[in-house]
Amino acid sequence: MNILILDDEPVIREVLRAVLERNGWETREAGTASDGLALLSRETFDLLLLDLMLPDRSGMEVLAEVRTRYPELPVVVVTAYTSVESAIAAMREGAFHYLPKPFRNDEVVHVVKQALEKRRLVAENRALKAKLEKGGGGELSELVGRSLAMEKVFETARQAAAARSTILVVGESGTGKELVAKALHRLSPRAAGPFVTVHSGALPPDLLESNLFGHTRGSFTGAVADKKGLFKAADGGTIFFDEIGTVPLETQAKLLRVLQEREFLPVGAVEPQRADVRVIAATNADLSKMVQEGRFREDLFYRLSVITIPLPPLRERKEDIPLLVEALVARAASENGRSIPSVTPSAMKALFDHDWPGNVRELENALERALVLGHGVIDLDQLPDSVRRSVPRPNLLPQDGLSFKDAVASYEKSLLSAALHRAGGVQKRAAELLRLKPTTLNEMLKRYGMLPRDARESDPVLPAQRLERSTY
Ligand SMILES: Nc1ncnc2c1ncn2[C@@H]1O[C@H](COP(=O)(O)OP(=O)(O)OP(=O)(O)O)[C@@H](O)[C@H]1O
Ligand SMILES: [Mg+2]
Numbered sequence: 331m332n333i334l335i336l337d338d339e340p341v342i343r344e345v346l347r348a349v350l351e352r353n354g355w356e357t358r359e360a361g362t363a364s365d366g367l368a369l370l371s372r373e374t375f376d377l378l379l380l381d382l383m384l385p386d387r388s389g390m391e392v393l394a395e396v397r398t399r400y401p402e403l404p405v406v407v408v409t410a411y412t413s414v415e416s417a418i419a420a421m422r423e424g425a426f427h428y429l430p431k432p433f434r435n436d437e438v439v440h441v442v443k444q445a446l447e448k449r450r451l452v453a454e455n456r457a458l459k460a461k462l463e464k465g466g467g468g469e470l471s472e473l474v475g476r477s478l479a480m481e482k483v484f485e486t487a488r489q490a491a492a493a494r495s496t497i498l499v500v501g502e503s504g505t506g507k508e509l510v511a512k513a514l515h516r517l518s519p520r521a522a523g524p525f526v527t528v529h530s531g532a533l534p535p536d537l538l539e540s541n542l543f544g545h546t547r548g549s550f551t552g553a554v555a556d557k558k559g560l561f562k563a564a565d566g567g568t569i570f571f572d573e574i575g576t577v578p579l580e581t582q583a584k585l586l587r588v589l590q591e592r593e594f595l596p597v598g599a600v601e602p603q604r605a606d607v608r609v610i611a612a613t614n615a616d617l618s619k620m621v622q623e624g625r626f627r628e629d630l631f632y633r634l635s636v637i638t639i640p641l642p643p644l645r646e647r648k649e650d651i652p653l654l655v656e657a658l659v660a661r662a663a664s665e666n667g668r669s670i671p672s673v674t675p676s677a678m679k680a681l682f683d684h685d686w687p688g689n690v691r692e693l694e695n696a697l698e699r700a701l702v703l704g705h706g707v708i709d710l711d712q713l714p715d716s717v718r719r720s721v722p723r724p725n726l727l728p729q730d731g732l733s734f735k736d737a738v739a740s741y742e743k744s745l746l747s748a749a750l751h752r753a754g755g756v757q758k759r760a761a762e763l764l765r766l767k768p769t770t771l772n773e774m775l776k777r778y779g780m781l782p783r784d785a786r787e788s789d790p791v792l793p794a795q796r797l798e799r800s801t802y
Pocket of ligand 1: 472473474475501502503504505506507508509510614657690691694
């Protein structure tokens, strides 16, 4: 902490410096307004102690200048008891506090501490705001996304985090369910408490239950001591059920009881135990369908899905891809101790055109691999075959309500047009590109009225310009 003492009386400066340095703060001194302002422009200060009676300029003037030039710098005004009015005027001008002369040492320390604390809060606030603006999510900033779909996710998450109700996060594999669950915990009043994840998937029911609820010594062979379960471990925090759909039916009944009564029975125990936990569950399965099929308890489903957060698959929010690429490449680079590579436009286009069935995780893996393979540049060559070969999908459902037949025709026409363009108007080459017989291509061009009038019958080789005029 660096504090500037601006006062024309050497004795006062001396006393202030002694008090402040005893408290571990660094100080600089100036005796005139111009010296003080010069110091302010050269160094960064955390606080200004300002005498209102300066030889060269009025303290109020200096205060006004400091407020405009360094709006975040707290100012404590030092004045004589007799000039309370000017102190009040200074506060109105934005001084943080005033220190009446003569002052006691502990008063100085107290006021300075308060002012520095305020400075810290202002800085913290600003950092938070910057984070919010940059990542789009604030506390959710690990979650990259600016698309409308993701904004909706952030919105629901912010609202839901504070409540105690159970939250169900639904989405395809790799869409960020676990990331959202953790963000919900961090945003909640339980953030300081534990976050415990349950992977129910691979476990047989009895093992899962002893993991969840704990067991008493001797309750089964091998239970040599009392064991605390995951519910107890999550006391005061959040318990996250990853892939809740894999919890066996019999365990589901017990889970429902915990959700309703907030208590559970360790395996082999007679006394139920209590734990104050918030439950978040995630699934990529269609739970309502599982309910219909009798594989998931309906009552548990309703209990869990009080608040549901659906995560959109990446292919439905492609506008987030550039932002994600930037964030994931940077993350991968720092994890692998590399500098951040550039991504060529053609690589970016391929990333954009791919459909990402594995969602963000697939993108993350592709980029990490590319980072390791490429030397400072990510180009097509570094991308997996599946990505490199992706073809942009035609707009499958046209907005203007084309019929199926018209939509197919429109796609055919754009293929023909693209091939002819690439072939410089030479039909034979265009046919090769599309692996069509030249006669078939010619028939299609005729059918779609894509041949210039005078070339329809005779000339199979068309000048490119003429073609361009007539193509779509
Ligand atoms: N919006 C996002 N911004 C940044 N990274 C993301 C985002 N969504 C997912 N990720 C990253 O993608 C990877 C997969 O995310 P996560 O494990 O949360 O997905 P999941 O839905 O739980 O997947 P699964 O169903 O396969 O378990 C993680 O490395 C995560 O950091
Ligand atoms: Mg997961």
